[in-house]
Amino acid sequence: MSPARIIASLAAGLLVVAGLGYVASQTVLAPPSYVVSDQQYVDAPAPAARAGREVAPGEPVGPQRVAPQWVSDTAARAGIPAPAVRAYANAQLAEPRGCDVGWTTLAGIGWVESQHGTIDGRTLGDDGHSSTPILGPALDGRRFAAIPATPETSAWHGDPRWDHAVGPLQFIPSTWETWGADGDGDGTADPNDLDDAAYAAVRYLCADGxxxxxxxxxxxxxxxxxxxxxxxxxxxxxxKAYADRTA
Structure with a gap:
């Protein structure tokens, strides 16, 4: 494994990985060996409704609503679309008790996977959906692992034969089946909705303790x-860049 692959610069790393999370996810490498020591965590402010709410350890708090003014101010400082900041912050506020996922961590993932749903000139709507769906290439075994589609997973990407990573956080449908969640309380868990995808990402990141x-x-x-x-x-x-801009 070359040093260039192990220690990618921010610019090169984002260009290579942005929107291509499904590519790296098919590569089995050694676990990371370095220790993050600098600040990369920033809390979203909890709404008053959360105060004093008793939730058992490991259980999700459930959908929360961060203050709109905080979203607007933070989006301007971070350079992130406001609907994305809202999605990341609400997902953090709904994290399981005992797990601390800063909204900036979710924003880091969101940038690398799809530039917060705006990759290739897309725009991110207030409903958390990109102007056009974000799909990875067919997972057909040619360049990536072969993952056959099922009738259920095909509903997300339209390919009856092979699965594709879906949405702004590039969930593989089989992973979504396990961790998919309704982050905005609209009654639907949709990987194309950044509100839902961010909450699912929190559940996934917190699952292993x-x-x-x-x-x-x-x-x-x-x-x-x-x-x-x-x-x-x-x-x-x-x-870390988002933390530095908004801390």
Missing amino acids: HDLTSGAGWAEAIFSYNHAQSYVDSVYAAA
Whole structure:
């Protein structure tokens, strides 16, 4: 494994990985060895309704609503579309008790996977959907692992034969079947909806008990999302940039 692949610069890493999370997820590499020591975590402010709410450890708090003014101010400072900031912050506020996923971590993933749903000139609507759906290439075994589609998974991407990664956070349908969630409370869990995808990402990152407030735990959790050191590096660089802009 070349050093260039292990230690990718932010610019190169984002260009290679952005929108291509499904590519790295098909590559089995050693777990990350470095420890994140710099700030990459910023809290979203909890709404008053959350105060004093008793939730058992490991159980999700459930859908929350971050203050619109905070979303607007933070989006301007971070350079992220406001619907994306809202999605990441609400997902963080709904995280299981005992798991700390900063909204900036979700923003780092969102940038690397699809530039917050705006990749290739798309726009992100207030409903959390990109102007056109974001689909990865067919997982047909030619360049990536072969994952045959089922009638259920085909409904997300339209390919009756092979699965594709779907949506702004590039969930493989089989992963979505396990971790998919209704993040905005509209009654539908849709990987094309960034509100839902962000909440699903929190559930996934928290599932293995990683301590995301520690450098090693954070790196391991991101590696579990996508098995490539370059991916961890790129998400960290983006998350830290957003933290620096908004802390």
